[in-house]
Amino acid sequence: MNGREVPVPPRPARPLVEGERVVARRKEGESYLLTLTRGPTLIEGLGVLDLSPAIGSEEGVEVPLAGRLFRIFRPSLPDLVSQMRRRAQIITPKDALSLLYLAGVRPGAFVLEAGTGSGGLTLFLATMVGESGHVVSYDRRPEHQKVARENLERSGLLSRVTLRIQDVTHGFDVREADSVILDLPEPWRVLASAKESLRPGGYLATYTPTFNQLEQSVRAMREAGFEGVRALELLERGLHVGEGGTRPEFEMLGHTGFLAAGRRIA
Amino acid sequence: MNGREVPVPPRPARPLVEGERVVARRKEGESYLLTLTRGPTLIEGLGVLDLSPAIGSEEGVEVPLAGRLFRIFRPSLPDLVSQMRRRAQIITPKDALSLLYLAGVRPGAFVLEAGTGSGGLTLFLATMVGESGHVVSYDRRPEHQKVARENLERSGLLSRVTLRIQDVTHGFDVREADSVILDLPEPWRVLASAKESLRPGGYLATYTPTFNQLEQSVRAMREAGFEGVRALELLERGLHVGEGGTRPEFEMLGHTGFLAAGRRIA
Amino acid sequence: MNGREVPVPPRPARPLVEGERVVARRKEGESYLLTLTRGPTLIEGLGVLDLSPAIGSEEGVEVPLAGRLFRIFRPSLPDLVSQMRRRAQIITPKDALSLLYLAGVRPGAFVLEAGTGSGGLTLFLATMVGESGHVVSYDRRPEHQKVARENLERSGLLSRVTLRIQDVTHGFDVREADSVILDLPEPWRVLASAKESLRPGGYLATYTPTFNQLEQSVRAMREAGFEGVRALELLERGLHVGEGGTRPEFEMLGHTGFLAAGRRIA
Amino acid sequence: MNGREVPVPPRPARPLVEGERVVARRKEGESYLLTLTRGPTLIEGLGVLDLSPAIGSEEGVEVPLAGRLFRIFRPSLPDLVSQMRRRAQIITPKDALSLLYLAGVRPGAFVLEAGTGSGGLTLFLATMVGESGHVVSYDRRPEHQKVARENLERSGLLSRVTLRIQDVTHGFDVREADSVILDLPEPWRVLASAKESLRPGGYLATYTPTFNQLEQSVRAMREAGFEGVRALELLERGLHVGEGGTRPEFEMLGHTGFLAAGRRIA
Numbered sequence A, B, C, D: 001m002n003g004r005e006v007p008v009p010p011r012p013a014r015p016l017v018e019g020e021r022v023v024a025r026r027k028e029g030e031s032y033l034l035t036l037t038r039g040p041t042l043i044e045g046l047g048v049l050d051l052s053p054a055i056g057s058e059e060g061v062e063v064p065l066a067g068r069l070f071r072i073f074r075p076s077l078p079d080l081v082s083q084m085r086r087r088a089q090i091i092t093p094k095d096a097l098s099l100l101y102l103a104g105v106r107p108g109a110f111v112l113e114a115g116t117g118s119g120g121l122t123l124f125l126a127t128m129v130g131e132s133g134h135v136v137s138y139d140r141r142p143e144h145q146k147v148a149r150e151n152l153e154r155s156g157l158l159s160r161v162t163l164r165i166q167d168v169t170h171g172f173d174v175r176e177a178d179s180v181i182l183d184l185p186e187p188w189r190v191l192a193s194a195k196e197s198l199r200p201g202g203y204l205a206t207y208t209p210t211f212n213q214l215e216q217s218v219r220a221m222r223e224a225g226f227e228g229v230r231a232l233e234l235l236e237r238g239l240h241v242g243e244g245g246t247r248p249e250f251e252m253l254g255h256t257g258f259l260a261a262g263r264r265i266a
Helices: A077-082 A093-102 A120-129 A141-156 A187-196 A211-223 B078-081 B091-102 B120-129 B142-154 B186-196 B209-225 C077-080 C095-103 C120-129 C142-155 C188-197 C212-221 D075-081 D094-103 D120-131 D140-156 D187-197 D212-222
Strands: A021-027 A031-034 A040-043 A047-050 A061-065 A069-071 A110-114 A136-141 A161-166 A177-182 A199-208 A227-242 A245-248 A251-253 A258-263 B019-028 B028-036 B040-043 B045-049 B062-065 B068-073 B112-113 B135-139 B161-165 B177-182 B198-208 B227-242 B245-248 B251-253 B258-263 C021-027 C030-035 C039-045 C047-050 C064-065 C069-075 C110-114 C135-138 C162-165 C177-180 C198-208 C227-242 C243-250 C251-253 C258-263 D022-025 D030-035 D041-045 D047-050 D060-066 D066-073 D110-112 D134-139 D161-165 D177-182 D199-209 D227-240 D245-249 D251-253 D257-261
Touching: A021 A061, A021 D257, A031 A040, A040 D212, A047 A061, A061 D187, A069 B198, A077 A120, A077 A136, A077 B091, A093 A120, A093 A161, A093 A227, A093 B078, A093 B091, A110 A120, A110 A187, A110 B078, A110 D030, A120 A136, A120 A161, A136 A141, A136 D047, A161 B120, A177 A187, A187 A199, A187 A211, A187 D245, A199 A211, A199 B068, A199 C077, A211 A227, A211 A258, A211 B142, A211 B227, A211 B245, A211 C212, A211 D245, A227 B209, A245 B062, A251 A258, A251 D251, A258 B161, B028 B040, B028 B078, B045 B062, B062 C077, B091 B227, B112 B120, B112 B186, B112 C227, B120 B135, B120 B142, B120 B161, B135 B142, B135 B209, B135 D134, B177 B186, B186 B198, B186 C021, B198 B209, B209 B258, B209 C243, B209 D075, B209 D212, B227 B251, B227 D022, B245 C212, B251 C251, C030 C039, C030 C177, C030 D047, C047 C064, C069 D177, C077 C120, C077 D094, C095 C120, C095 C198, C095 C258, C095 D075, C095 D094, C110 C120, C110 C188, C120 C135, C120 C142, C120 C162, C135 C142, C142 C162, C177 C188, C188 C198, C188 C212, C188 D227, C198 D066, C212 C258, C227 C251, C227 D134, C227 D212, C243 D212, D030 D041, D030 D060, D047 D060, D094 D120, D094 D199, D094 D227, D110 D120, D110 D187, D120 D134, D120 D140, D134 D140, D177 D187, D187 D212, D199 D212, D212 D257, D227 D251
Parallel strands: A110 A136, A110 A177, A136 A161, A177 A199, B112 B135, B112 B177, B135 B161, B177 B198, C110 C135, C110 C177, C135 C162, C177 C198, D110 D134, D110 D177, D134 D161, D177 D199
Antiparallel strands: A021 A031, A021 A069, A040 A047, A061 A069, A199 A258, A227 A245, A227 A258, A227 B227, B019 B028, B019 B068, B040 B045, B062 B068, B198 B258, B227 B245, B227 B258, C021 C030, C021 C069, C039 C047, C064 C069, C198 C258, C227 C243, C227 C258, C227 D227, D022 D030, D022 D066, D041 D047, D060 D066, D199 D257, D227 D245, D227 D257
């Protein structure tokens, strides 16, 4: 069987380059999302960091600031999420990930999203579609798109996202999408145009806070001819491993949202 | 702000090509993972399907079989998951997705996994790293890797995965990984070599069924110098929207596994 | 402080008496609910038991049957629950107990219940109101009340329960109740008469399977002037302590019912 | 079948009597636990209440204070719980109720409890055993028992409870208990003496915060010969019925404690 082994591809060195987004991390819980530049970089409340030694180095390189050492990394998705500025309530990773899955999102996918909100889900989408994919995100509220744009720009992901200030109850203006994800109060009002925007085989997913919205969404999806419609919710429970033993954490979010999804077949 | 809008990239037609993997779908719950060929394709218990009209067509094209119509699609990740053959218990999507997230996996990532099992998590990894990423998956049991190889081959993802029949307690043989994911009974035994295999900034994630294993894993990760170590579990609850109203589903999986993750900084 | 200690009351011997209900228990999971009589007692599939040596003995006394020993006990509430015959789906202990609590049921209470179903909740109520309390249980379906009557009779609790074959949408016929518990499809249809049946300070509780029923119940309770209306659900998760360690059990009931309760003040 | 109907017992009037504990309730969420006396009753921050008109009246009678009306009721168990003063973390009703059930507690039962803590579980026990039952509660910390004593006295339940300042690792000093409930850090240290204190057929229940304590308790219970040992946890999820629809509440307690129970047979 080893004769059929797929060879491990070469891993070329990937030194940090000027202009890319990086995370400067001092120790647990203290990290800053920055652009890697040769000039001085101000970190509010801490001082000025000289990042130039990091340019051309590998990830993990140490840079000093006022007697402390910062390590420089490319930002991971968890880094980006923790650094988001939020206007609206932001989606939890568990829900963002499951919406992605239920909506069939993967590298190369072409995804429509409404509404944009603070861009929390957009960040997940833009990361997961990769460089070969694209996201078009709609919101009718300019102030939301402004926050989302900033978040995406800071995360280095804006080039993968088209942000449209547009009320999708008047329709989406893009076709042949692989996935449509609706984080709207009344998703059932846009199902017809969402379906038209999907290629055959594409998925629609909705995310709603109340059971009433979930119910109406699921019924409307069935009526609109979506197939395999299913609905679920996810509960995340932290686990605390301490000196005295292990137990679930006391704090827990009792509710985030209900997910539903179906597929356009015909 | 519209002046700064990122243009929607062109969406070239992507007709189905001979030799690629497709799903033939008749109706909900009845679909078949096939290779698109010109010759006759046998579907056990149903008959012989002539897929040649689908070659060069767009997704969603209809193909007849014994008076029924099948629609042909490129397989989505949910399609692949539902078509898996399993030897061991297979990981749930909620857990696979969160492990991916906690381990910082994204398009282009280079990921190590142990053990392979039936290749359930491998399927998620191979999908999400995309064409530019790679997965090396270790298992010391040849019979597991055989099932995993078949699953990956049927899914059209084998070229992204190097399968190694190897006991990782003797160490990983690859370096500069972005992520290491351990689905092993005793992950603490391989933490030292797992850490060496990670690039600075890379993530380690573990998946274990008992609290005892979780506890020992978390303690060992802290001792091995992983930072930001956290642990959690996810509960999925289906929701039933029926004629009589909406309620959570009666059937529920009470436990799947505990997730833990940390980051190699130094 | 010890000088103010409440003395432990004397614990008189309470030998088993002829005619009372007992449980004959051979080993875990194998026990039988019987009446303590001097004559032979048939246990289906096992043979004939002579319980007469148990009369006048303390609980735990051993009685032989065909070479095996059975121990004789007074039945506990868990014993009674496990021995119930059921026609309808039976309420889980967690829900029965919380309904009792939310409805303010305690020893001496006078409680109305509708509908009776198989008498599962009635069993809890009759046990918890004690000898000085009473339960009136309504159901319009004679076949349900027949099963409930048998269950209560077998449990030795029938003397505490008045079973009425009556459709309570036409009103309850008893007043000054401490608690009313509604396990009905449309509890909102009987709230007005339920409120009239309650003494000031008494509690109403409802138990419904769908979100829609819960919502309509809660709104109707508020409109009917019930105070402190609250709603909740309980999830029970078994824990498995095995040789390999401890974990939550895989099997779990994902949903039983929603509880709501409020109080009649004015 | 109506001919066999158990008659509803007469419900004699039960006017409020001087000296008993009452709740004065103004409106939702504002209530005071008081003793019904003829003299003036001070409510801190509100003024002086003259409760004498309530003596001899039925529950629900209105009494004025500074232009507001208070209604006077006998306290329910939920009233008592909400009025508790706590030193330690107090047990949730869902857990208290299930411990009661698992330990077979019912009216007339004779129950041992260790440790007393703030008396939260003691309050449930003293209520549910009724006037014919009794609770002996042990705690080695005098300051805990002081708070518990005050809580029980304010609740009018002290006469049903013997409070002992005693370390039960040296043994219980009472026999023939129906139930023993252990809310201790190391319940396994007292299992032998707990078993001796139980009558045959009696139940032991434990309540512990960590997996490790649960595991050790369950193993020790099995080794000590307890039968039918089971373990579980309960999650309570509030439901919010608002104008915009119904959803689970955002706030939720992620963990309270693990319950385990078994029965002394031999």
